[in-house]
Amino acid sequence: MTVTVDERLLRGMARDAAVYALTRPAAIVMWIALAAALALSILNLSATGGNPGLSGLLPVASIGLMLYAVVMTIVGARRAVHSATPPGTVVWVRLGDTALHIGAGHRSSDIDYSTFQSVRAGADAVLLKLRGASAITAIPRSLVTDDDLATLRARIG
The missing domain is CATH 1.20.120 (Four Helix Bundle (Hemerythrin (Met), subunit A))
Incomplete structure (x- = not known):
């Protein structure tokens, strides 16, 4: 999706x-x-x-x-x-067994779940806080189902 x-x-x-x-x-x-x-x-x-x-x-x-x-x-x-993610960027997310796969435009990243410290879901974004940093990764909430969110929380802790 x-x-x-x-x-x-x-x-x-x-x-x-x-x-x-x-x-x-x-x-x-x-x-x-x-x-x-x-x-x-x-x-x-x-x-x-x-x-x-x-x-x-x-x-x-x-x-x-x-x-x-x-x-x-x-x-x-x-x-x-x-x-x-500038306007017009096509974004996708896929949950793997050990990593989160994120794509935005022509870029893609495979980020191990251990990289993240916590997950917070808002109305329009799922926010993934990076471990040991104040930075977050934001992905559109519409790409993450409730089951995906539960899986993310279980894998991230």
Whole structure:
């Protein structure tokens, strides 16, 4: 089975990749730190009474950092997905006994299952996290049946 990548699929795959990036453990720590900074800056404003001075900018800076993190994550995910599978690319996936076989355009790869650390299925993409790296491989969800997904999870762990 193959699928031709279009703009809608690219947007969906990038969205799934961005959600993954924004909810992984390191990102959760970042969100907790930013939320704590926001809470402390608001408490500091309350303690200063009516004269906040420069500390009045801290809540705005905290919210700005949060927005910046979201925007940059989305932009990075879009760029990565687009460069790996530009619109018009024909993509295919086949599960082998010891490796995942992926093709995109004129390129193909045989990737041993031990290369991956985890599997996460989104609405439009199946995301395979590489072991020992922060990188992921995204494949269109429409190429992976529920049985294939169960097989991937069993083989990857």
